[in-house]
Amino acid sequence: xxxxxxxxxxxxxxxxxxxxxxxxxxxxxxxxxxxxxxxxxxxxxxxxxxxxxxxxxxxxxxxxxxxxxxxxxxxxxxxxxxxxxxxxxxxxxxxxxxxxxxxxxxxxxxxxxxxxxxxxxxxxxxxxxxxxxxxxxxxxxxxxxxxxxxxxxxxxxxxxxxxxxxxxxxxxx
Numbered sequence: 001x002x003x004x005x006x007x008x009x010x011x012x013x014x015x016x017x018x019x020x021x022x023x024x025x026x027x028x029x030x031x032x033x034x035x036x037x038x039x040x041x042x043x044x045x046x047x048x049x050x051x052x053x054x055x056x057x058x059x060x061x062x063x064x065x066x067x068x069x070x071x072x073x074x075x076x077x078x079x080x081x082x083x084x085x086x087x088x089x090x091x092x093x094x095x096x097x098x099x100x101x102x103x104x105x106x107x108x109x110x111x112x113x114x115x116x117x118x119x120x121x122x123x124x125x126x127x128x129x130x131x132x133x134x135x136x137x138x139x140x141x142x143x144x145x146x147x148x149x150x151x152x153x154x155x156x157x158x159x160x161x162x163x164x165x166x167x168x169x170x171x172x173x
Contacts, residue, residue: 004080007021008072010075012068014030014031014033014067015031016031018078020075021079023078034068044056087120090120091127094114095113095127095130097109098117098127099130102130107138111134114131123154125154128147132167135147148164
């Protein structure tokens with residue numbers, strides 16, 4: 001997995017962070033624009049004409065600094081978005097494994113998988129509901145009731161509302 005801080009350090013050379021993240025053409029374009037602006041700064045100093053060198057220098061210096069800032073910030077944005085996608089994939093992986101284990105009757109392993117999902121996303125209503133179902137199947141009625149109550153309070157859409165109420169009635173009976 002590519003780390004955001006490595007990409008940010010590489011982005012100090014505009015375009016290199018993008019190349020590190022696999023965005024070769026964008027990195028090449030950023031580097032080209034930055035190099036053109038630095039070249040313009042150099043020629044503004046070399047020509048030294050007082051009437052145009054100040055304006056030309058300011059224009060190219062602005063472009064070079066804008067490319068540097070863009071390179072660093074966009075690289076950090078891209079790398080953080082990649083880590084978020086990776087977290088989502090891990091969450092989906094654990095949820096699927098938990099469902100397979102639950103259906104197979106391996107409730108202890110299903111509990112571990114649903115807890116792994118909740119470590120990645122504490123507001124995942126589906127994982128919390130299925131953790132409650134798994135704990136109920138394991139016979140831990142108090143922990144199941146706790147998960148169901150938390151699910152009821154966190155579930156804005158009331159997706160599992162009817163099933164949770166039914167499960168709570170079975171637990172209390």
